[in-house]
Amino acid sequence: MTFNRDALPPVADVLARLNLAASRLNGSGYAQVRCPIHSEDNPSLSIHMQRGNWRCFACGEAGGDVLELYRRTRDISFIQAARELGAWEGR
Numbered sequence: 001m002t003f004n005r006d007a008l009p010p011v012a013d014v015l016a017r018l019n020l021a022a023s024r025l026n027g028s029g030y031a032q033v034r035c036p037i038h039s040e041d042n043p044s045l046s047i048h049m050q051r052g053n054w055r056c057f058a059c060g061e062a063g064g065d066v067l068e069l070y071r072r073t074r075d076i077s078f079i080q081a082a083r084e085l086g087a088w089e090g091r
């Protein structure tokens, strides 16, 4: 039973599953979305659409990949998040 990072869906697919609409990319490959961790009306969270690293400039939360954003948004364990995203191999 292992985590397979290569099996993670594309960042855009994970954002869609979280009902987060991404802005157009800036020149560095980042898009803005409304932060799902704190409640807000204007997008403060910046996420790299290829690498998946993200940071919210309003509440300061940050993570290194899209799985971490998914896990934090759904408030579930790492393994559960990896399972739901199809990146957990084994039981």
Ligand SMILES: [Zn+2]
Pocket (backbone or CB within 6 Å): 035, 036, 037, 038, 044, 045, 056, 057, 058, 059, 060, 061
């Ligand atoms: Zn935030």
